Amino acid sequence: MPRGTAFFAGMTKTQLRACIRLRLKERELGEVFQDDLISDLIAEKHYYCSVHDLRPSQFRMLYRPGGGYDFYGLFDPSRWHKVSWAQCLDPRDQNDWIQTALRLASAPFLSARRLAFPICERCGVLPSTEVDHVNPEFQSIARQAMQLMTVSEYRNAFRGFDWWSDQPFTLPVDNSALAYTLQAHQSTTLQAVCKDCHLQNAAGRKMLRGGSA
Numbered sequence: 001m002p003r004g005t006a007f008f009a010g011m012t013k014t015q016l017r018a019c020i021r022l023r024l025k026e027r028e029l030g031e032v033f034q035d036d037l038i039s040d041l042i043a044e045k046h047y048y049c050s051v052h053d054l055r056p057s058q059f060r061m062l063y064r065p066g067g068g069y070d071f072y073g074l075f076d077p078s079r080w081h082k083v084s085w086a087q088c089l090d091p092r093d094q095n096d097w098i099q100t101a102l103r104l105a106s107a108p109f110l111s112a113r114r115l116a117f118p119i120c121e122r123c124g125v126l127p128s129t130e131v132d133h134v135n136p137e138f139q140s141i142a143r144q145a146m147q148l149m150t151v152s153e154y155r156n157a158f159r160g161f162d163w164w165s166d167q168p169f170t171l172p173v174d175n176s177a178l179a180y181t182l183q184a185h186q187s188t189t190l191q192a193v194c195k196d197c198h199l200q201n202a203a204g205r206k207m208l209r210g211g212s213a
């Protein structure tokens with residue numbers, strides 16, 4: 001969408017974000033309030049609510065330890081649930097969810113590597129606390145994997161997702177991005193590393209790319 005195109009309620013994303021922030025500034029933490037603009041936005045644009053015909057009727061912001069607030073909506077029948085208005089504005093977040101699910105799915109490969117190499121494979125000194133995707137990088141696996149997903153797979157991924165559950169978001173077993181990611185991990189070069197070596201690996205790659213992240 002080109003810059004300046006109306007996104008919702010006649011406003012661009014930038015205008016809408018500013019408008020909602022202004023409205024929320026007037027609210028106290030813990031206060032229960034109504035806001036039709038935010039209700040409509042969530043009903044129409046939220047990745048989960050929009051496909052499940054959910055429209056929160058009231059809201060409240062609760063203190064989040066470490067700063068900021070958690071945003072809750074009141075859904076029928078009388079159930080508070082965390083819901084992000086900001087995510088309605090940023091469609092990339094759907095991919096973030098998928099990427100997180102792909103990371104979770106590849107976790108067993110990583111822990112197996114770490115178990116096999118309890119000492120950092122790079123410095124040979126410190127205990128290995130994490131695992132580096134040496135080649136290809138996780139980002140590139142995930143990018144390729146997600147390119148395989150069809151529109152209906154995107155839809156199904158979120159349709160089947162139990163938003164009310166406390167369980168993490170996962171993809172259906174027949175999802176092509178998931179299948180690709182699991183397969184790619186059979187041949188991915190992994191390295192069990194300490195934190196410092198992980199950072200150095202990443203810095204080295206960044207330098208090879210000419211400093212572009």
Ligand SMILES: [Zn+2]
Nearest residue numbers: 120123194197
């Ligand atoms: Zn190390």
